[in-house]
Amino acid sequence: MKRVVGELxxxxxxxxRGDRHVLKGVSLTLRPGEILHVSGPNGTGKTTLxxxxxxxxxxxxxxxxxxxxxxxxxxxxxxxxxxxxxxxPALKGDLTALENLRFSVGLKRRVAPAELRASxxxxxxxACADLPVRVLSxxxxxxxxxxxxxxxAASLWLLDEPFTNLDAAGADLVSGxxxxxxxxxxxxxxxAHHDLKLDCPVRRLELAA
Amino acid sequence: xxxxxxxxxxxVVRRELCLSFRRxxxxxxxxxxxxxxxxLFPLGLTLQLSLLRDMAPGVLWVAALLSSLLxxxxxxxxxxxxxxxxxxALCGQGLTVIVVAKTFAHWLVxxxxxxxxxxxxxxxxxxxxxxxxxxxxxxxxxxxTLSWLGxxxxxxxxxxxxxxxxxxxxxxxxAMPLLIFGAGATDRAxxxxxxxxxxxxxxxxxxxxxxxxxxxxxxxxxxxLE
Numbered sequence: 001m002k003r004v005v006g007e008l009x010x011x012x013x014x015x016x017r018g019d020r021h022v023l024k025g026v027s028l029t030l031r032p033g034e035i036l037h038v039s040g041p042n043g044t045g046k047t048t049l050x051x052x053x054x055x056x057x058x059x060x061x062x063x064x065x066x067x068x069x070x071x072x073x074x075x076x077x078x079x080x081x082x083x084x085x086x087x088x089p090a091l092k093g094d095l096t097a098l099e100n101l102r103f104s105v106g107l108k109r110r111v112a113p114a115e116l117r118a119s120x121x122x123x124x125x126x127a128c129a130d131l132p133v134r135v136l137s138x139x140x141x142x143x144x145x146x147x148x149x150x151x152x153a154a155s156l157w158l159l160d161e162p163f164t165n166l167d168a169a170g171a172d173l174v175s176g177x178x179x180x181x182x183x184x185x186x187x188x189x190x191x192a193h194h195d196l197k198l199d200c201p202v203r204r205l206e207l208a209a
Numbered sequence: 210x211x212x213x214x215x216x217x218x219x220x221v222v223r224r225e226l227c228l229s230f231r232r233x234x235x236x237x238x239x240x241x242x243x244x245x246x247x248x249l250f251p252l253g254l255t256l257q258l259s260l261l262r263d264m265a266p267g268v269l270w271v272a273a274l275l276s277s278l279l280x281x282x283x284x285x286x287x288x289x290x291x292x293x294x295x296x297x298a299l300c301g302q303g304l305t306v307i308v309v310a311k312t313f314a315h316w317l318v319x320x321x322x323x324x325x326x327x328x329x330x331x332x333x334x335x336x337x338x339x340x341x342x343x344x345x346x347x348x349x350x351x352x353x354t355l356s357w358l359g360x361x362x363x364x365x366x367x368x369x370x371x372x373x374x375x376x377x378x379x380x381x382x383x384a385m386p387l388l389i390f391g392a393g394a395t396d397r398a399x400x401x402x403x404x405x406x407x408x409x410x411x412x413x414x415x416x417x418x419x420x421x422x423x424x425x426x427x428x429x430x431x432x433x434l435e
Contacts (some may be wrong), residue, residue, distance in 0.1 A: 009334050056301070056434055086292050092293055094231040095228065103221075104297070106220050107302055109211060132231075
């Protein structure tokens with residue numbers, strides 16, 4: 001599995017939502033193998049920061065760069081290198097778990113169904129592969145969404161509250177996945193209220209109100 | 210290995226068709242509406258074939274416009290509601306590719322299906338068989354144009370809670386030329402006059418929207434995603 005590993009830089013990003021100043025000059029850098037845990041009280045702009053880093057939201061001031069280039073300039077290349085998991089699982093209820101993966105991962109890279117099944121297996125939902133997502137529980141959906149992140153084989157993971165709805169084993173699973181991702185030189189930005197208990201070093205960014 | 214734009218487009222079209230066929234009620238609703246509205250007219254009017262024939266092109270086209278509008282609302286909204294639109298926007302293919310594929314798939318299940326059932330309706334309205342080919346051609350061009358206009362409207366209103374009313378207000382005025390030239394072409398074909406002029410106009414509108422609407426809809430969608 002070839003991974004394009006790069007460096008993420010966020011420089012003095014400011015975002016206003018209406019007249020609310022949500023992000024006040026946030027800066028961060030992320031190097032290969034690093035995990036950054038973003039935390040802070042509700043409403044301090046954690047999700048907003050993640051959306052800015054994705055490129056879904058353009059900051060009023062500041063810039064986000066990947067490999068030293070602005071992400072707006074290399075959008076397609078940057079998007080191919082990232083996997084975003086929003087706080088909702090973002091799955092189609094009428095499609096099976098496997099189809100959901102095929103139709104979203106398939107847009108990023110050519111992928112065989114066996115590989116998708118393997119990633120569903122890693123997140124412990126192989127048995128649900130051929131069931132419509134609408135019959136799955138919230139925790140199972142979260143696991144399917146995690147399988148999608150895995151299958152994208154991206155170097156930058158952007159996870160918004162990945163522990164939501166997961167049981168203890170599920171939380172350990174996420175930690176394990178993050179560790180092996182970092183060990184392979186991947187980058188991850190994780191928004192979570194939960195403390196990340198990982199064996200590898202985790203940097204922290206605390207957003208204040 | 211990276212996926213090309215064509216490969217991505219085919220995949221999105223397959224996704225959309227797959228989703229449509231999993232929801233047959235939503236798939237059939239515009240078609241049933243089209244059939245019911247057009248067959249109510251002959252029942253409601255007096256039994257004069259000539260009167261019915263004079264009104265047929267207008268009835269057919271108004272019903273086609275309204276039934277296409279029914280399904281437009283969900284073009285981007287269902288994906289925006291469950292978050293899959295963000296995933297599509299981040300797939301590394303450029304949002305335009307996604308917009309083109311989704312709109313084309315929408316036309317396949319609404320416009321093209323409507324064209325296919327139009328001979329049934331035309332028979333009920335007393336349109337002669339000789340005019341069917343022109344009627345179907347004009348409906349095909351018209352519904353494709355309407356899907357593109359609708360894509361802009363749907364992209365603009367995707368973030369609104371009651372967007373469908375605004376959507377009709379945006380799209381219907383823009384669809385007036387379609388109604389005029391579409392019904393005109395069908396009318397001419399019925400009365401045996403060459404419909405070429407009206408058809409050329411429809412084709413020009415279709416090419417115009419096909420080339421510019423994807424970009425307009427992409428920009429609109431990008432704004433609403435923020």
